[in-house]
Amino acid sequence: MSVSGLGGEFALIGMAESAVGIVPDKSPRELCVQVTLDAIEDAGLTLAEVDGLITCNAFAEPIMYHAEAVAEYIGWQPRHCVTVNTGGGTTFMALNMAAAAIHAGMADTIVVAMGDSLRSFMTREQAMVVQSSSGHPHYEQPYGPTVPAYYALIARAHMHQFGTTEPQFAEAAVSCRAWATQHPKAQMRDPISVEDVMNSRAIADPLKVLDCSLVSDGGAAVVITRKDRAKDGPHKAITLLGYGEGHAYEHISQAKDLTTSAAVQSGQAAYAEAGLTPDDINLLQLYDCFTPALLIQIEDLGFCGKGEGGDWLASGISRPGGSKPMNTHGGMLSYCHPGNPGAMFGLTEAITQMRGDAGERQLPNMRTALCHAQGGIMSSHATIILGVEH
């Protein structure tokens, strides 16, 4: 047992996704309800056999007691019920809190569920304003920064420090889209080239619209329990081998380092707990809110040297057929990005690949996957490493 309390003792036994992309017929709460019930069914359990629920709030439908409201809608009184909010990093921090709660005897089996509808339940301006409100209300927001602008500041710093180029950032979007063309549910499925990204509409220099993740609706959930309880389910249990967190700051103007993130700390902790190195990872499911965020995670999680992320991406290593497949569902750049739940789809895709259910895009010899999520502006980070036995 290490800092996280995961370390091979817990397993993911169920998962579910809602429809993703543009889903106007269900509210964020209803998406969360649906994936909660579907994930329990996927685990081969009944509601009575699950005694914990962890959710995150929805931008498009904030609820003061979110998890309780979801349980109430279902007609369920779970023993443990809590709402977690660490932005985009919530997904895996919630998973770790679920493991810790089980370890502490607060519950035996927990659903971690999230849903949001930035696309259909908010106007474009509302979605922009609510997301940019992560900026400091006195020392950032008055100047009018957008979320893409925050990441553009990071991109420019990386270009200046390491000579990274705009086409190298574009390679990240091209790689994710190449995978999305193989996923029937992906919101964006038309292949794109580096030239397409470079010629797309300028948003905040050096970022163009195709460097930016989608605005979507969608929900996803997973079921976690102790590994020794996970043997009788309908699917192969996916083991949580390692977990780590890193927290550097909240506001980008307070970052001590603009180009190296606390993904270094979260990754090192997760590798140490799992007893693995970057070379051992078969699948990378990273947090691609913007192309420079993805590039920096690749470096900080040790898949290449610092400053070499641009060359790594341009080599094609992460695309279909490459030796380090990354974001095989298409990521938030091409699959779905409904807000805080975004990284859940990186996790559900990793589970799908490890079960061998990924169809056209199925990877061979899937034994390990690393999933990473971050909140704020490269502020707080969470890394999980998953394993499956064949």
Added chain:
Amino acid sequence: MAKPVPRPTPTEQPFYDACAAGKLVLQRCHSCGHALFYPRTHCDACHSDQLVWEDASGTGTIATYTVVRRGVSADFEAPYVIALIDLDEGPRMMSQIVGADPDGLAVGLSVKVDFAAWSEDITLPLFRLHPALDGGDA
């Protein structure tokens, strides 16, 4: 919607009072000598609460910047430049760079503070390129 405007806390008020008077001020820690921004009750280096306000030089360099092509709301007319400024005293702050051709911006260029009214009560610091400090024409 309108531009977001700070509502200063008592701790922050001296900063905004100085801005209204056309001066940039920073807190300096009497215990460890660290200059800090944004205003706080405690030093973010040594955690002492012995902080004193002092006049800042108002000059610094561009740590990074972006030209925002799509404004955050109708109250911000694009394009405009958001930058992180490394003040000569050490702290970094977010601001806008005004009056500059976006193509003439670069990381490392010198800037000097200016001020603009954001509301009836609040004046904020902005920055302009200061080529004299980079060996060019002022």
